[in-house]
Amino acid sequence: MTDTTQKTMLIVDDDVDFLFQMETQLRGHGYDVISANGKDEALELVKTTTPDMAILDLMMEHMDDGFTLCYELKKAFPGMPVILVTGVAAETGMSFDTASQGNRDWIKADVLLPKPVRFEQLSREIKRLLKES
DSSP: OOOOTTOEEEEEOSOHHHHHHHHHHHHHTTOEEEEESSHHHHHHHTTTOOOSEEEEESOSSSTTHHHHHHHHHHHHOTTOOEEEEEOHHHHHSOOOOSSSHHHHHHHOOSEEEESSOOHHHHHHHHHHHTTOO
């Protein structure tokens, strides 16, 4: 395990079970974790704390909350990596990705992962984005 004790992860999701699971797993891997149940709560948190990375649900109270929160976070913290996790493809049949520059321009997230997300996959993306070994 690398020294990640100084890395703070912001997790935002309206699914309390997902929040609990992610908090537990990330803390178990040495990260500091702050969490919010929605976009507005997250925006309040980042007024006093600067996370090193954010992991956001795409659909929360409003269907576009993840997109708008990602936009606001990237505007406030341009270098902060953001991972969007979503079950939107399974729920609606719509799919999004960050493979093309055009999609990255409007999605703003660094990575988009489908729910349910395996922690091993999430961990690989976190390490890659934070340039951890």
